Amino acid sequence: MSSVDESRLHAFVGQAVTDMGAAISGLMLHLGDRLGLYRALADAGPITPGELAGRTGTAERYVREWLANQAAGGYVVYHPAEGTFELPAEQAMVVADETSPVFLGGAxxxxxxxxxxxDLLAAAFRSGEGIGWHQHDGRLFSGVVRLFRPGYAAHLVESWLPALDGVVAKLRAGASVADVGCGQGASTVIMAQAFERSTFAGFDLHEPSIEQARRSAQEAGVDHRARFEVAAxxxxxxxGYDLVCLFDALHDMGDPVGAARRIHRALAPDGTLMLVEPNADDGLENNLNPVGRTYYxxxxxxxxxxxxxxxVGLGLGAQAGxxxxxxxxxxxxxxxxxRATETPFNIVLEARP
Ligand SMILES: C[S@@+](CC[C@H](N)C(=O)[O-])C[C@H]1O[C@@H](n2cnc3c(N)ncnc32)[C@H](O)[C@@H]1O
Known part of the structure; x- marks a missing residue:
């Protein structure tokens, strides 16, 4: 056995212990999100576990233990003299406010x-076979839309579409748009709300997501201009589409070349493909950071x-670059x-036929 460097060992144990706390706290974060604990904390100022439990219909003993975990992780501030806990405004933006651009509850x-x-994953690692989108635990679908929607709300109309050559003018005048791999249609609905003269078609393989997209369009009052259909x-x-969009979907496809070929044919001669993908460098060695770690x-x-x-099963991976x-x-x-533009999480590529 090679000799062990004690200081490197201690440093790595420290890192793994931090990750151990993060791993269990991820579950705590999801519980706080699901049970409305963060939302109740956001409006409350300093609050006791009993008060928080009362406001959220939860049991005080569980909430007290949960708050201790949150305080240890720096998610809430503990005031020992009063026995109260407080969620600072900055933290509330990340865990409580679904409309904030930095909300991470969906993640x-x-x-x-x-x-x-x-279990599904362990079996897939052994067999090498895939796992279809529809096979996943249902929280994937609601989690993904809640993870991505804040970024789309912040950037899509404000900066991504304006970074494309001539596209906003077409959308204002009345364009035909397809959103391929639209999931629950967050991006489609945001665009339909912003451009009243344009029509939008969202397509996805996953039927329950398409049904949810239809409900979202109806709730937003844009269902007459944003239609959704199950399609590969x-x-x-x-x-003759003026614009086709792919939001965080191309790398999920087995045959991205075949998909892009079909989109190429479906575009008007002067149309535009907007490809939004996770922001990654071409070299793995340059993606070794917290965002890369999460995406990998x-x-x-x-x-x-x-x-x-x-x-085809190309398996591009989310960090294709x-x-x-x-x-x-x-x-x-x-x-x-x-490369039209980027944010810390996404790159936006513009492709022309
Ligand atoms: C990560 S999700 C992104 C969903 C949505 N664009 C968003 O940003 O919220 C990827 C989506 O691609 C869809 N998808 C995967 N392969 C597809 C294919 N071959 N044809 C159409 N949709 C596909 C999945 O069903 C899933 O909804």
Whole structure:
């Protein structure tokens, strides 16, 4: 056995202990989100466990223990003299306010689904087979839309669409748009609300997500201009689209080249493909940071098995990087691909037929 460097050992045990606390606190975060504990804390100021339990219809003994975990993790502040706990405004933006651009409750809901799918994943690792989107624990679908919607609400209309050449002018005048792999349609509905003269079609393989997208469009009052249909990306109906969007979906597809080829044919000659993907560098060595760590984990549990479950099974992975994504689009026939803009979490590529 090679000799052990004591200081490196201590440092790594410290890191693993921090992760141990994070792993169990992820479950606590999901519970706080699901039970409305954070939302109640956000409005409360300093509050006792009994008061918080009373406001949320939960049992004081559980809430007291949960609050202790939250205080140890720095999620709430503990005031020992009064025996109260407080959620600072900055933390409330991340865990309590669903409309805030930095809300992360959806991430922890999606991650909870991965823990629930542990057996499925272990079997897939052994067999090499895929796991279809529909096979996952249901919290994946609600978690993903809650994870992504705040980013779309903050960036899509304000900065992503304006970064594309001439697209906003077309949307204002009245354009035809397809949102492929739309999931529960958060992006579709946001665009439909912003551009009243345009029509939107959302497509996804997953029927329950399409049903939820229809309900969301109805609630937002845009269902006459935002329609949703179950369809595989390679068989998207329609032609002459001015804009086709793919939001965090291309890398989930088994045959992204086939999907992009179909989109290429479905676009108007001067149409635009907007490809939104996780922000990653082409080199793995440059993605070794907290965002890369999270995406590689989600990719192992969700995206890569999803792609392997479909025909071709390319398995691009969520951190494919711009070079691999550009190669997919070029192989599908797109003549130009450029990086239009980015946020810390996403890159936005513009491709023209
Ligand atoms: C990570 S989710 C993103 C959903 C949505 N675009 C959003 O941003 O909230 C990926 C979506 O791609 C869909 N998908 C995967 N493969 C597909 C395919 N071949 N054709 C159509 N949709 C597909 C999944 O059903 C899932 O809803």
């Amino acid at each position: 922890f809901e999606a991650i909870a689904s991965c823990y629930a799918d542990h 990306a390679k068989e998207v109906p329609g032609a 984990g989600l990719s192992t549990a969700i995206c890569t098995p999803g792609s392997l479950a479909q025909e 711009p070079a691999a994504l550009t190669a997919v689009l070029t192989e599908a026939g797109f003549s130009s691909v450029r």
